[in-house]
Amino acid sequence: MKCDLRGGLGLLFTLAVGISVVLGAQEPVAWVPKVRAWIAAHQQPVVRELLDLLARPNVAADRPNVRRNxxxxRGMFEKRGFRVELLETAGNPLVYGExxxxxxxxxxLIYSHYDGQPVDPTGWKQPDPFTPVVRSAKDGREIPAARDLTRFDPEARIYARSASDDKSPIVMMLAALDALHAAGTAPSSNIRVVLDGEEEAGSPSLVPAIAKYRDQLAADLMVILDGPQHPSGRPTIAYGARGIARVDLTVFGPKAGVHSGNYGNWISNPAQRLALLLASMKDDDGRILVNGWNDGIEPLTPEEQSMLAAVPEDSSAMLRAFGVSAPEKAYPKLQDALQYPTLNVRGLSSAFVGSGARTIxxxxxxxxxxxxxxxxxxxxAMIARIRAHVAGRGYHIVEGPPDDATRxxxxKIARLTIFGDGTAAFRTxxxxxxxxxxxxxxxxxxxxEPVQLxxxxxxxxISPFIRELGFPALLVPTVNFDNNQHEENENLRLGNLFEGILTVAAILKMDAPVR
Amino acid sequence: MKCDLRGGLGLLFTLAVGISVVLGAQEPVAWVPKVRAWIAAHQQPVVRELLDLLARPNVAADRPNVRRNxxxxRGMFEKRGFRVELLETAGNPLVYGExxxxxxxxxxLIYSHYDGQPVDPTGWKQPDPFTPVVRSAKDGREIPAARDLTRFDPEARIYARSASDDKSPIVMMLAALDALHAAGTAPSSNIRVVLDGEEEAGSPSLVPAIAKYRDQLAADLMVILDGPQHPSGRPTIAYGARGIARVDLTVFGPKAGVHSGNYGNWISNPAQRLALLLASMKDDDGRILVNGWNDGIEPLTPEEQSMLAAVPEDSSAMLRAFGVSAPEKAYPKLQDALQYPTLNVRGLSSAFVGSGARTIxxxxxxxxxxxxxxxxxxxxAMIARIRAHVAGRGYHIVEGPPDDATRxxxxKIARLTIFGDGTAAFRTxxxxxxxxxxxxxxxxxxxxEPVQLxxxxxxxxISPFIRELGFPALLVPTVNFDNNQHEENENLRLGNLFEGILTVAAILKMDAPVR
Structure with missing residues (x-):
């Protein structure tokens, strides 16, 4: 079915225009008005299904409640004809549907997660982050009896833990199936859904699950429904994500703090030496000086460059919001900056500062x-490059606190404390x-045109899961960018919920004929 | 009396040998054996007088108890014929005797202080830091009924707050007067004593007291009896002390921490920039690069150089104790290092480090x-030099948190937070x-030969007090260097108490004829 149906939308894209999608006089897609009408008529059941899901506490560590989710x-997916299994892992189960x-x-393979960040109810405007409330955008007041409304202001928002991260995409997906069904049309692909119950805890059970469930998880494309849409409000695709490695760099001085008067100018200062080390790694323009930092990265192709340039970004507004007058000179454009590995000092510590500082x-x-x-x-490789850089500056690198003989x-003695194996990047x-x-x-x-990142x-x-499965993956984020993700008063703009249904429908119908 | 009597010891010193004191075949000083004999015979009353003084709590903030001290x-000095006054100040009184x-x-003018550091009794081996105990050096056990002993092992120690800092020099002084009197000889100078009741709180009342009591405080030389003797155990003179200024240097980044993934390589990092600033101020060899840092400091004269060289110092032992393999290359000799101003990073802080660090x-x-x-x-001048250096690196310097317009x-925005006016150096x-x-x-x-610093x-x-009074001052420290000053289990080695009596007697008898 795939091959003979792909011409309709496939022709919209040509290599000649790189990765941009030509919008022109193409025919409107026949099912879209029907789906829009369905959404307009079914705001109440969609909102209610989400409110009911949000009412279930879902912090990953709270395993009994996560299982209740x-x-x-399971019931929600079975209702739509999915064959559902809870795939058991060492941690919380994966909800799997086909x-x-x-x-x-x-x-x-559509991925979302049903667990949420831990909550501190004292920071929320409502009594309980798991008792969702709907608030008006105009005055921020709670809309009473919101369950009974049949039409919502798209600017109104649901406030609850996981409202945007990541329960609403699950509801969008089910609503999209309902809407397509009502419109008399079917998805163009077989659908497998995997819902992670430990994403906010780092998804420790995902990769191990592959060994057991590889057949169920196999697909041609993974679509990750998670994260905030581009602030422009346009549909968004991200083809990859950077990975992360974490390391603490410690420079050792005397065994214990020594009096800065009795020994100042004579005993060298580890805070000063750390500053010199860091300064040798990255210059005032943001250029990373560690040998080989960007090794293996090919220059961007003209297509890639035009893809980056096409991302609509108001740099001045962003900088103003951050209270920063100018970006790093090395990467004045944000999209360029994101294509390369960083070296970011996320924290510094040595003795004390402020009025309690001691003169040591x-x-x-x-x-x-x-x-x-x-x-x-x-x-x-990156940790090894830092290690080589530190050693190259004359440091003896220790694995633990240095003993007397080492001292x-x-x-010059330094230690690298590496936190875990890191999370790899992925890029489709x-x-x-x-x-x-x-x-x-x-x-x-x-x-x-979608914003393409x-x-x-x-x-x-999910990166290691993507890499281990070995087929292409991309992210389609749908929720509002200002959703207070991971913080107090997490929220979902209802306009994003309703438009998200259309977005998921577009995914489910990709390569289908226009009419 | 001074002029005709000064030849005796005065001749021991000649300009030709700089500041060293020639010890040769000079005549023994007649009163010394008598004073030594007195000390040997009067260990019990001396120790008892100190124990009684130490039993009085003396934390500066505890004003009623300080006044009891x-x-x-007053009684102790009146007993020796002093005319005593309590000089009232805005804080604790100065005990003044003439x-x-x-x-x-x-x-x-002999200066000591009678207040002590605050105490945390939980860190002490004894129940109460103000109930002194005497412990054997051999096994560290408390010597029972120490008050009843008439002879003490010089290695035994008294443990109590202010045992060494700074009540014992007061007792040494009074014992020296008793011993000289018993030896049938008198001091060669008029004696004025001023005992500070707020030294451990920074002596805030000393300089203001000068306006009121300048006449009483006038003298030809101030001798400060405070601090630990040189570790060699030799009598020690210090002709000055370095001063101190404190400043926090803050580099500002975005208004709030931003996600290191979403904005890494694009928003510049204030911790990195701080490292670059610090690195620009002092190199890896400990050389300070701030313009004009040592301006106005004349090269040391050959006499001064030989004075520094004569200080007995086991650098290797010190470095070993600190767990440091080598001193700063800029100042490989400790005594050299102390002659110049420092630039010491006593603390660093930015967000968090360790397992709780956030990726921002x-x-x-x-x-x-x-x-x-x-x-x-x-x-x-030094703060101004730092300010000029920071400004010279392109920073706009703010006095408080930067507002939006400034941002x-x-x-590049930095702030200097200056703590107080600093304390000046003095040097006689x-x-x-x-x-x-x-x-x-x-x-x-x-x-x-005394160790001369x-x-x-x-x-x-006391530096500002010295500078304000305007006559020469020097320190004669007498207590053991390992006295746990300012810490728990502060102690005094009894050998230092007894030898200290002789040291104070030498001060009281300076320029007197040998016999």
């Missing part, structure tokens, strides 16, 4: 560093045919 | 800096005739 989700579509030759030469000084990785620069033998080629089909479908259905700057815990 | 001291000596033409570009980074001053480099206008010329007399007397009485590396709160 899983059982509830929906076969007659004649479909492609299988999509400290015993040690530590910089906590995170390195955002790209696919060409894996964690191990006697070496004038935007030229991948499945990716092109998905982009074209989004463009045709929404009538606007070659990579997210951040890291998704 | 003052009243007790003893006129017939025919004396010189007046010494921090909003700011702060280095806490202390600058040890010498007389040629006052606090204000928009300036790419070792060539000062009074200083030479004192050094010669110590040499002759102890039969060993051109300056202490640390700072004494």
């Amino acid at each position: 899983a059982e509830h989700l 929906l076969k579509v007659p004649d479909a030759t492609r299988t999509l 030469i400290p015993d040690s000084a530590t910089a906590s560093i995170d390195i955002r990785l790209v696919t060409e620069t894996p964690a191990g 006697t033998a070496h004038a 080629s935007p030229m991948n045919p499945q990716a092109r089909s998905l982009a074209a479908s989004l463009a045709a259905v929404h009538g606007v 070659r990579t997210l700057g951040g890291t998704v815990p | 003052a009243e007790h001291l 003893l006129k000596v017939p025919d004396a033409t010189r007046t010494l 570009i921090p909003d700011s980074a702060t280095a806490s800096i202390d600058i040890r001053l010498v007389t040629e480099t006052p606090a204000g 928009t206008a300036h790419a 010329s070792p060539m000062n005739p009074q200083a030479r007399s004192l050094a010669a007397s110590l040499a002759a009485v102890h039969g060993v 051109r300056t202490l590396g640390g700072t004494v709160p």
Whole structure:
């Protein structure tokens, strides 16, 4: 079914225009008005289904409640004809659902997660983050008896933990299936759904689950429904995400802090030496000086460059919001900056500062560093480059606190404390045919070019899962960018919920004929 | 009396040998054996007088108890014929005593302090830091009924708050007067004593007291009895002390921490920039690069150089104790290092390090800096040099948190937070005739050259008092160097108490005839 149906939207895309999607006089997609009408008529059941899901506490560590979520989700998917299984892992179960579509030759694996960030109810405006409330955008007041409304202001928002991250995409998906069914049409792909119950805890059970469930998880394309849409409000595709490695760099001074008067100018200062080390790694323009930092990264192709340039970004507004007058000179454009690995000092510590500071030469000084990785620069190689750089500056590198013999033998002693194995980056080629089909479908259905991100700057815990499964993956984020993700008063703009249904419908219908 | 009697010891010193004191075949000082015999016979009353004084709590903030100390001291000095006054100040009183000596033409002002550091009894081996105990050096056990002993092992120690800092020098002084009286001889100078009740709180009342009590405080030489003797155990003179200025340097980043993935490589990092700033101020060899840092400091004269070289110091042992393999390359010799102002990073802070670190570009980074001053480099000038250096690196310097307009206008923003006005250095010329007399007397009485320190590396709160009074001052520290000063289990080695009586006697008898 895939091959003979692909011409309709596939022709919208040509290699000649690189990764952009030509919108022109193409025919409107026949099912779209029907789906829009269904959404307009079914705001109440969609909102109610989400409110009911949000009322179930879902912090990953709260395993009994997480399982209650899983059982509830089982019911939601079974209602739509999915064959559902809870795939047991060492941690919380994966909710797995499969929906076969007659004649479909492609299988999509759709990933979302049903756990949420831990909550501190004292920071919320409502009594309980698991008792969702709907608030008006105009005055921020709670809308009473919101369950009874049949139409909502798209600017109104639901406030609850996981409202945007990541329960609403699950509801969008089920509503999209209902809407397509009501419109008398079917998805163009077989659908497999996997819902993670530990994403906010780093998805520790995902990769181990592959060994046990590889057959169920196999697909042609993975679509990750997670994260915030581009602030422009346009449909968004991200073809990758940077990875991360974390390392603390400690420079050792005297065994214990020594009096800065009695020994100042004579005993060297580890905080000063740490500053010199860090300064040797990155210059005032943001250029990273560690040898080989960007090794293996090819220059961007003209297509990739035009993809980055096409991302609509108001740099001045962003800088103003951050209170920063200018970006790093090394990477004045944000999208460029995200294509390369970082070397970021995320924290510094040595003795004390402020009015409680003691007049000492400290015993040690530590910089906590995170390195955002790209696919060409894996964690191990980057840690090795830092290690070589530190050693190259005359440091003896220790694995633990230095003993007396080590202290006697070496004038400069440093330690690298590595936190875990890191999370790898992933990047799917935007030229991948499945990716092109998905982009074209989004463009045709929404009538606007999607924002296409070659990579997210951040890291998704699902990366190792993607790499291990070995087939292409991309992210389609749908929720409002200002959703207070991971914070108090997490929220979902209802307009994003309703438009998200259309977005998921476009995914489910990719490569289908226009009418 | 001073002029015709000074030849005896004065001749021991000649300009040709610089500041060293020639010990040769000079005549033994007649009163010394008598004073030694007195000390040997009077260990019990001396120790008892100290134990009684130590039993009085003396934390500066505990004003009623501090006043009880003052009243007790009044009695101790009156017993020796002093005219005593409590000089009232805005804080605790100064205990002031005056003893006129017939025919004396010189007046010494002897300074000690009778307050002590705050105590945390939980850290002490004894129940109460104000119930002194005497412990054997052999097994560290408490010696029972120590008050009843008439002879003490010089290695035994008294444990109590202020045992060494600074009540024992007061008892040494009074015992020295008793011993000289018993030996049938008198001090060679008029004695004025001022005992500070707020030294451990920074001596805030000393300088203001001068306006009111300048006449009482006038003298030819101030002798400060405070601090630990040189570890060699030899009598020690310090002709000065470095001052101190404290400043925190903060570099500002975005208004709030931003996601290191979403914005890494694009928003510049204040911790990195702080590292670059600090690195620009001092190199890996410890050389300070701030413009004009040592301006006004003359090269050391050959006499000064030989004075520094004569200080007995086991650098390797010190470095081993600190767990450091080598000193700063800029100042490989400790005594050299102490002659110059420092630039010491006493603390660093930015966001978090360790397993709790967040993956952000921090909003700011702060280095806490202390600058040890010498007389040629006052606090204000040094802060101004740091300010000029920071500005010279392109920073706009703010006085408080930057507002939006400032953030928009300036790419690099830093703040200097200055803590107080600093404490000035003081330095008395070792060539000062009074200083030479004192050094010669110590040499002759102890039969060993005193260790002479051109300056202490640390700072004494009394510096502004010295500078304001305007006559020469020097320190004669007497207590054991390993006395746990300012810490739990502060202690005094009894050998230092007994030898200290002889040291104070040497001061009281300076320039007197040998027999």
